[in-house]
Amino acid sequence: KALGSADGTALVAAFGLPVKDALQGHADWTVHGRIPNDPAAGTAGLSLRLDSSLKGLAINLPPPFTKPADTSVPLAATLQIQDGDKLEFGWQYAQRAAARLQFVSQTNRWQFDRGTVEAGSGETTLPSTAGLTLSGKLDEFETAAWLSYSGTDGRDNAIAIQQLLP
Numbered sequence: 001k002a003l004g005s006a007d008g009t010a011l012v013a014a015f016g017l018p019v020k021d022a023l024q025g026h027a028d029w030t031v032h033g034r035i036p037n038d039p040a041a042g043t044a045g046l047s048l049r050l051d052s053s054l055k056g057l058a059i060n061l062p063p064p065f066t067k068p069a070d071t072s073v074p075l076a077a078t079l080q081i082q083d084g085d086k087l088e089f090g091w092q093y094a095q096r097a098a099a100r101l102q103f104v105s106q107t108n109r110w111q112f113d114r115g116t117v118e119a120g121s122g123e124t125t126l127p128s129t130a131g132l133t134l135s136g137k138l139d140e141f142e143t144a145a146w147l148s149y150s151g152t153d154g155r156d157n158a159i160a161i162q163q164l165l166p
Contacts, residue, residue, distance in 0.1 A: 001030065022060050027053070054074070056069055065093065101115035116135070
């Protein structure tokens with residue numbers, strides 16, 4: 001078990017996210033997991049889960065992610081390495097959004113293979129074929145606000161998406 005605190009500005013900088021003022025403040029987190037200690041077996045079996053209430057962190061993104069610093073909204077993120085060549089990353093942001101993404105090891109790099117992003121409540125499952133599936137239902141979606149994070153006038157959003165998916 002590990003405990004810590006994350007600074008919003010530092011997270012944006014560390015991940016190179018195109019959302020400069022989106023995260024402000026600090027939030028405590030806890031990580032539970034299993035780290036294999038068998039070098040011969042490689043990294044297979046690595047399993048980590050991060051939990052945070054996000055209290056203290058303001059999220060200045062359009063709905064469904066908007067959150068004032070003084071409120072708690074549970075975030076859970078998981079990371080697992082399966083069979084040494086598949087990495088699965090998932091997260092759930094309260095009942096607002098969730099994702100499950102799978103990456104495969106190709107020539108010493110993790111390459112995106114398949115995934116699902118679900119808006120609203122619901123369990124996410126990996127699609128049976130390569131690619132990204134978006135689904136769900138939102139009460140509100142501000143297209144112009146989201147496109148403002150693409151760094152363009154909205155005509156070429158692939159640049160921002162490629163920044164988020166290595």
